[in-house]
Amino acid sequence: MDAILLQILNGLDKGSAYALIALGLTLIFGTLGVVNFAHGALFMIGAFCAVTLQKVFNLSFQTIDETQTDFLGNPLKVETPYVEAWFGPELGATIIDWSVPLAILFAIPIMLLVGYVMERGLIKHFYKRPHADQILVTFGLAIVLQEIVKYFFGANPIQTPPPDVLSGSVDLGTMIGFDPNAIIYPIWRLVYFGFALAIIGAVFSFLQFTTFGMVVRAGMADRETVGLLGINIDRRFTIMFGIAAAVAGLAGVMYGPLNPPNYHMGMDFLVLSFVVVVVGGMGSLPGAVLAGFLLGILESFASTTWATTTIPGINQIIIYLVAIIVLLTRPRGLMGRKGVMED
Amino acid sequence: MTNKTVTRRGVLKSGAVAGAGVALPTIFTASSAAAYTNEPTGSSVVLGFNVPQTGPYAEEGNDELLAQQLAVEHLNGEGDGGCLNTFSSKALQGNGILGKKVEFVTGDTQTKSDAARASAKSMIEKDGAIMINGGSSSGVAVAVQGLCQEAGVIFMAGLTHANDTTGKDKKANGFRHFFNAYMSGAALAPVLAAEMGKERRAYHLTADYNWGWTQEESIVASTEALGWETVNTVKTPLASTDFSSYIAPVLNSGADVLVLNHYGGNMVNSLTNAIQFGLLDKVANGKDFKIVVPLYSELMAAGAGENIKGVLGSMNWNWQLQDEGTKAFVKSFGEKYGKPPSNSAQTCYAQTLLYADACERAGTFNPCGVVEALEDFEFDGLGNGPTWYRGADHQCFKDVLVVRGNENPTNAYDTLEIVEITPRAQVEYDPEHPMFAGGDLGQCNPGA
Numbered sequence: 001m002d003a004i005l006l007q008i009l010n011g012l013d014k015g016s017a018y019a020l021i022a023l024g025l026t027l028i029f030g031t032l033g034v035v036n037f038a039h040g041a042l043f044m045i046g047a048f049c050a051v052t053l054q055k056v057f058n059l060s061f062q063t064i065d066e067t068q069t070d071f072l073g074n075p076l077k078v079e080t081p082y083v084e085a086w087f088g089p090e091l092g093a094t095i096i097d098w099s100v101p102l103a104i105l106f107a108i109p110i111m112l113l114v115g116y117v118m119e120r121g122l123i124k125h126f127y128k129r130p131h132a133d134q135i136l137v138t139f140g141l142a143i144v145l146q147e148i149v150k151y152f153f154g155a156n157p158i159q160t161p162p163p164d165v166l167s168g169s170v171d172l173g174t175m176i177g178f179d180p181n182a183i184i185y186p187i188w189r190l191v192y193f194g195f196a197l198a199i200i201g202a203v204f205s206f207l208q209f210t211t212f213g214m215v216v217r218a219g220m221a222d223r224e225t226v227g228l229l230g231i232n233i234d235r236r237f238t239i240m241f242g243i244a245a246a247v248a249g250l251a252g253v254m255y256g257p258l259n260p261p262n263y264h265m266g267m268d269f270l271v272l273s274f275v276v277v278v279v280g281g282m283g284s285l286p287g288a289v290l291a292g293f294l295l296g297i298l299e300s301f302a303s304t305t306w307a308t309t310t311i312p313g314i315n316q317i318i319i320y321l322v323a324i325i326v327l328l329t330r331p332r333g334l335m336g337r338k339g340v341m342e343d
Numbered sequence: 344m345t346n347k348t349v350t351r352r353g354v355l356k357s358g359a360v361a362g363a364g365v366a367l368p369t370i371f372t373a374s375s376a377a378a379y380t381n382e383p384t385g386s387s388v389v390l391g392f393n394v395p396q397t398g399p400y401a402e403e404g405n406d407e408l409l410a411q412q413l414a415v416e417h418l419n420g421e422g423d424g425g426c427l428n429t430f431s432s433k434a435l436q437g438n439g440i441l442g443k444k445v446e447f448v449t450g451d452t453q454t455k456s457d458a459a460r461a462s463a464k465s466m467i468e469k470d471g472a473i474m475i476n477g478g479s480s481s482g483v484a485v486a487v488q489g490l491c492q493e494a495g496v497i498f499m500a501g502l503t504h505a506n507d508t509t510g511k512d513k514k515a516n517g518f519r520h521f522f523n524a525y526m527s528g529a530a531l532a533p534v535l536a537a538e539m540g541k542e543r544r545a546y547h548l549t550a551d552y553n554w555g556w557t558q559e560e561s562i563v564a565s566t567e568a569l570g571w572e573t574v575n576t577v578k579t580p581l582a583s584t585d586f587s588s589y590i591a592p593v594l595n596s597g598a599d600v601l602v603l604n605h606y607g608g609n610m611v612n613s614l615t616n617a618i619q620f621g622l623l624d625k626v627a628n629g630k631d632f633k634i635v636v637p638l639y640s641e642l643m644a645a646g647a648g649e650n651i652k653g654v655l656g657s658m659n660w661n662w663q664l665q666d667e668g669t670k671a672f673v674k675s676f677g678e679k680y681g682k683p684p685s686n687s688a689q690t691c692y693a694q695t696l697l698y699a700d701a702c703e704r705a706g707t708f709n710p711c712g713v714v715e716a717l718e719d720f721e722f723d724g725l726g727n728g729p730t731w732y733r734g735a736d737h738q739c740f741k742d743v744l745v746v747r748g749n750e751n752p753t754n755a756y757d758t759l760e761i762v763e764i765t766p767r768a769q770v771e772y773d774p775e776h777p778m779f780a781g782g783d784l785g786q787c788n789p790g791a
Contacts, residue, residue: 156646
């Protein structure tokens, strides 16, 4: 039982990342009708916003310590971060320690801007082109973005640890009546799950309870009629592209402490996220969230020793297997709407 | 008595036949004017450095390339000479190789076998490379080694740790300086016994490809010989990015040691996930839980950050060694590039010098002469202590390092500390050892 609960937690955690990326993808598809293969790159850029802020906080000045030597036997250059010099060692160290959560504030305007520039500068020119053209151009853009990141940050993964107080693990088992050590789970993974729920809730609330959201939903249902009413729907859709980019970026910021960011992390998630969107139903926001968590949990269970010994290789094909079954039984996906990508 | 009449027509006929006879070998075998592939005819010789310049191992490849460029400088008599001053063989004089200036071309393996073969082929066929050196993957090494065997050039492997490179996939034209998975197991086992005891239960997570399998086999064999029990061996897809689903079952498996047969990004992520799940804070079977990473590299250790603290592993070489060869190489590399070299850089540097030295001692670039010079060659002064290039399988035998993640690093480079220098005798094995069986070196191929 404890093992099952652990895998459900793992699945929810993986599903959080899938759902957040897929949410942005399906939002862009639902509003602009664009298949955005650069969406994984936005997730990666978000993670590197955290890396950048961490590097900024760690910018240091050098002093020479004559009592120690470096690897060549020269006097050791000791580096002291400016924030520690300016705010004192304790507050400076705390600021550095909290660089990932603080990066959320840094990433939001950056990602909105990146999304806006990407949509206005490139993607808007492909609205009336076939989906194949959109896929090619956005995939090319993703490669360009990841190579730019590699140029500045290198190919190695870069650690972005969580704040000390949120690192380590918690014994969840004892809280729900299990033996000690039965269900130990990393604190940051619980934080990530909670963060994902908050972002998903915020996006849904924004679309459901604001006038802006109402217009966007109306535009998704019937773009022409909304336009005939004198509403500049294109501008709102451009803003939605920026919001989708911010959602992917924030998912990346908070993902860094789980697995160290590297330049190709976006590509690792891209294909899976598309499968999530297709399984959930193209253009369906609840479908993307539902499919994200569902596939995350199934993937976790497929990785257990029992599953891999019963059906070798199941951990590598489970998501695609489920996608095939869903598409055979429900061709529009779990919550797909009639008419989307059917013309 | 015969009466022979010499006529003008007869002389012309005879001359033509004789001339054609003399010219025949070169008329019909014009290309065989060269005795072997890419025989240098001018004043220079071209070496091919095939390393990952893009992809996840690009930084490791870049470090290899820096070391190879440094080796070329030293061979041409530039810089401080590096290990030419400490190498036990004194055949190299700093005037190139056999008097020819050393030039080089580079290729990008992308850490993909097909791309690596294509770049090696291009360097051999278009650039006239006479030797291929470098790489950061066993799959790539085996693929390029096979190509070099067919093409008739020497392959001096870079970072390749799978037993198969000098086991079932060994080739006469290929040579490996780097250590292998068997040696990791043989070096680690006594240290594991001393630090963790002989009653341990190990759980293996293994990258699901050739290198992972051979490392798992080697570590399982050496730890079970100690008396350890193997609780489970789980294969993880190479493309995995999150290992939480694989780590979670370890918690309640009854294991008290986790062995991560992972390298590169897999290792960084699986180790980070294991630390997140609090494995190192856990007590299992009345013992402190431990993690072992059998193959370490400095660049991966840097990627893993603080998570490697206290975690044991093995290495081919480390810049903190204090022998004269290491000091000379670290000084040259450090002064030129501002950082200490990685162990993959050291192996590529040593391989370049070893190839050049073999050519000098053989007096030829002919691959068969080079093979003969390298086989059973004993040397010292390149940073690994007394070393033997065994003729039977073209594997180098030298001391192996057991290292641990440094608890208190003083700078960005001393993330690992040397725990033990395992003597060469302890990691030697029979060429027919079951883990290396099934291959055949075959005959050297000079190509052309």
